[in-house]
Each structure stands twice: as C-alpha cells, then as structure tokens.
Amino acid sequence: MxxxxxxxxxxxxxxxxxxxxxxxxxxxxxxxxxxxxxxxxxxxxxxxxxxxxxxxxxxxxxxxxxxxxxxxxxxxxxxxxxxxxxxxxxxxxxxxxxxxxxxxxxKKVMAEIERENFQKSLDKAALVSITGVDGKLQEVNDLFCEISGYDRSELVGKPIQMLESGYHDEAFWHELWKKIRKGELWRGDVQNKSKSGEVFWVDMIISPIRNHSGEVYKFMSVNYDITERKKLEINQENLLNDFADYAFQTSHKLRGPLTSMLGLISIFKKYEDPAYLIEKMKETSETMDRVIREMNESLSRNAFTLMSEKREMININKSKKL
Missing domain, CATH: 3.30.450.20 (PAS domain)
Structure with a gap:
C-alpha cells in the first residue's frame, strides 16, 4: 500500500x-x-x-x-x-x-494566485460590485467607495438605485433589468450620482452569475470611470451645435443685410435722396454688426469654457512636473 x-x-x-x-x-x-x-x-x-x-x-x-x-x-x-x-x-x-x-x-494554487492578481489589478482600474436579484448591494471594492463617496457600510445592504442621478428614464432601467435577469450580459454608459451630489459617468458591464441549478441569483458589475471622456463628448456635441448655428447665421442672417448693403451702394449715386440711403445703410450696418456679435457668441459660449479648462489642465501638469 x-x-x-x-x-x-x-x-x-x-x-x-x-x-x-x-x-x-x-x-x-x-x-x-x-x-x-x-x-x-x-x-x-x-x-x-x-x-x-x-x-x-x-x-x-x-x-x-x-x-x-x-x-x-x-x-x-x-x-x-x-x-x-x-x-x-x-x-x-x-x-x-x-x-x-x-x-x-x-494547478489549484497557481489558479488562485492568478485570480488574486487579476482581482488586485481589476480593483485598481474599475469599480466592482456584487448585487443580488433584489437589487441590493452585497459587495463593493475600494474604488467603488472612493468614486461614489460612500463608506462600504453605507452601501452594502442598500439598493443600487441610491446611486441613480435621474438622468436615465424608467424605460432605460426596465430594459437593463429585464436583460440581466434573463441571464444576458449588459453594457452601456450610465450616469450616477455620488454622496456629495456630483454626477459621474461609468462604462458599466453587468454579468449575471448563476447557481448550481443554472438560475441567476446575483450580478457582478464592473464599471470604468469615464467621466472625463463623457465631458469631452458633451463638449464636442455642444461645439458641433455651435458650429451648425454659426453656419446657419453665416448663410442666412448675414447674407441678407450684406446683399442689401451692396444694393444700396449700387444705387447710391442715382438716388435723389442720399440721406434716405445713408439711413438705410446705417440700419443695415447695425443689423450686420448684431448678427456678427451673435455669431461670435455662438462660438465662444462653449469654446471659451473648453479653452479655459485646457489652460487649467496645462498649468496643473506644469505644477506636477515642478
């Protein structure tokens, strides 16, 4: 033996x-x-x-x-x-x-070591949480607490809905829960609200977890903080809207008074009452000036903010280097 x-x-x-x-x-x-x-x-x-x-x-x-x-x-x-x-x-x-x-x-020990290393890397890069089918948080990692502003004791046992910012409508959440309860993976951008009331965006990936009977009994959520990226996307969208408004004013509002000005100049010498023409030219010039100011405002209302933020980031990076 x-x-x-x-x-x-x-x-x-x-x-x-x-x-x-x-x-x-x-x-x-x-x-x-x-x-x-x-x-x-x-x-x-x-x-x-x-x-x-x-x-x-x-x-x-x-x-x-x-x-x-x-x-x-x-x-x-x-x-x-x-x-x-x-x-x-x-x-x-x-x-x-x-x-x-x-x-x-x-093999077992090496698998555990690899899992622990993966978990440590994941914990540093993402907000990780485990939620029951009842929607209550069961586990959260340190980064989840850091970004949300809550202590672990304030989160565990509480409904995940406490982080909702109100940005997404009921239909959005209904479809999300419907899909994951069926055992399907869900991924999307979600706006949440921290304890202090500040909103933050995450790229959320929810994976249903099944028990030995194959039933979904909890969910693992891995969230990557994309607040800065989302801000950039929103600013880019605002800038595109501003450029569209600028182009509309250039092609419609500005061309009208400019055409009138050219017409007045062409008949200035022939018209018997030059004072009337001068008054019209003044009115047209004032209209052009107003349109140009509106055009400048449409470009500066978001571009100025972006330039200020960029300048501030440059100064911060310079300070870090020093």
Missing part, C-alpha cells in the same frame, strides 16, 4: 529529519531515485525561503495526525510546485518517524 500508492509518500526520522524511505509516486514527482531520497532531509525538498517556516512547523508538530497545509516544494531539477502535506506518527525499523503524504496542488 505504501510502495504503489498513487500519492507521493515518504517516511522521515523525527531526530534528524532524514528521509528513510520513499515510494514510487514520490520518486516520480520529485525526480529522485530511491537511493537519492535516502540521502536527503526535509530541507532538501524545499527552497531556502521555506526553511524558516519548516523550522517553526517541526518545532510545533506534536499531533499524531496532521494537515500541515500548502507548501512550496522543489524537484531535483529545481522546479518549484505547491503541495498539501498530510502526516502522522509511525515507527519504522524501531525509530520514531513520521509518514508524509504530499498531494500536488500546484
């Missing part, structure tokens, strides 16, 4: 921690022959970074049966992998020993 056990096993001496016997699975996992194993101690199966941890474990090991948890081990080739160690006291050739079973859990 020891020699042909599918799990790597060995027996070590409790006095000097020398390995006395190893089975075939241990030889296969670690790359040592049976004779090479007998020249090793427990320390040889671990990288030097684990030796302090091993010292503490050996000094505290008093249980007859024990689960020592996950350890980083190394093979004869120097390859590292994680194992779960189970052991119990035994006697071998008259010596007090311990029988060890080493279960390779490298």
């Amino acid at each position: 020891f020699e042909n056990n599918p799990n790597p096993m060995w027996i070590y001496d409790l006095e000097n921690y020398r390995i006395l016997l190893a089975n075939k699975a241990a030889s296969y996992q670690y790359g040592y022959t049976f004779l090479e194993f007998k020249k090793l101690t427990l320390y040889d199966l671990r990288p030097s970074s684990e030796h302090h941890k091993l010292n503490e474990s050996l000094s505290n090991e008093v249980r007859r049966f024990g689960d020592s948890g996950e350890w980083l081990h190394k093979s004869k080739k120097g390859e590292f992998f994680y194992v779960n160690i189970f052991s119990h006291k035994t006697v071998y050739e008259g010596m007090k020993c311990r029988l060890v079973t080493s279960i390779n859990v490298n």
Whole structure:
C-alpha cells in the first residue's frame, strides 16, 4: 500500500529529519531515485525561503495526525510546485518517524494566485460590485467607495438605485433589468450620482452569475470611470451645435443685410435722396454688426469654457512636473 500508492509518500526520522524511505509516486514527482531520497532531509525538498517556516512547523508538530497545509516544494531539477502535506506518527525499523503524504496542488494554487492578481489589478482600474436579484448591494471594492463617496457600510445592504442621478428614464432601467435577469450580459454608459451630489459617468458591464441549478441569483458589475471622456463628448456635441448655428447665421442672417448693403451702394449715386440711403445703410450696418456679435457668441459660449479648462489642465501638469 505504501510502495504503489498513487500519492507521493515518504517516511522521515523525527531526530534528524532524514528521509528513510520513499515510494514510487514520490520518486516520480520529485525526480529522485530511491537511493537519492535516502540521502536527503526535509530541507532538501524545499527552497531556502521555506526553511524558516519548516523550522517553526517541526518545532510545533506534536499531533499524531496532521494537515500541515500548502507548501512550496522543489524537484531535483529545481522546479518549484505547491503541495498539501498530510502526516502522522509511525515507527519504522524501531525509530520514531513520521509518514508524509504530499498531494500536488500546484494547478489549484497557481489558479488562485492568478485570480488574486487579476482581482488586485481589476480593483485598481474599475469599480466592482456584487448585487443580488433584489437589487441590493452585497459587495463593493475600494474604488467603488472612493468614486461614489460612500463608506462600504453605507452601501452594502442598500439598493443600487441610491446611486441613480435621474438622468436615465424608467424605460432605460426596465430594459437593463429585464436583460440581466434573463441571464444576458449588459453594457452601456450610465450616469450616477455620488454622496456629495456630483454626477459621474461609468462604462458599466453587468454579468449575471448563476447557481448550481443554472438560475441567476446575483450580478457582478464592473464599471470604468469615464467621466472625463463623457465631458469631452458633451463638449464636442455642444461645439458641433455651435458650429451648425454659426453656419446657419453665416448663410442666412448675414447674407441678407450684406446683399442689401451692396444694393444700396449700387444705387447710391442715382438716388435723389442720399440721406434716405445713408439711413438705410446705417440700419443695415447695425443689423450686420448684431448678427456678427451673435455669431461670435455662438462660438465662444462653449469654446471659451473648453479653452479655459485646457489652460487649467496645462498649468496643473506644469505644477506636477515642478
């Protein structure tokens, strides 16, 4: 049962921690022959970074049966992998020993490490939340709290609707909930409101989460802050509207009085009452002046704000560099 056990096993001496016997699975996992194993101690199966941890474990090991948890081990080739160690006291050739079973859990541990690293990266880049089918928040990450302005205790257990800004109508929310409750992914731009009352925009991705029965029982929402991008889009739209207004005034309002002015000039010498013509030219000039001012206002009402913001950002960046 020891020699042909599918799990790597060995027996070590409790006095000097020398390995006395190893089975075939241990030889296969670690790359040592049976004779090479007998020249090793427990320390040889671990990288030097684990030796302090091993010292503490050996000094505290008093249980007859024990689960020592996950350890980083190394093979004869120097390859590292994680194992779960189970052991119990035994006697071998008259010596007090311990029988060890080493279960390779490298894939599981590496998957957990990758998931944790991914979670840390995601937490730094996005607002992440878990919401139940009842619409109440169950979990939020630090960035979610930072952007929304709420503490975690103020959010968990509360309805997600507390963040609504009123920008989106009922039809918008109805379609969103209808889709995700059917188990479908939803993505879109959403305007929310922080605790202080300031609005912020997020690129929201909602993924339904199913239980073992295949039923949707909660939702994971990943939100990227796009407030600055949204401001730019709104400003660009306003500028386009201003340019359209400017073009309309140029092609319609300005050309009318300009045509009148040219006509008056052409008949100025022929008309018997030049005072009348001069008065008309004055009225036309005043109309042109008013139209030109309106045109300038249509360009400056948003462009001036954008230029001011850009100038302010440039000054901020200069200050940071200094």
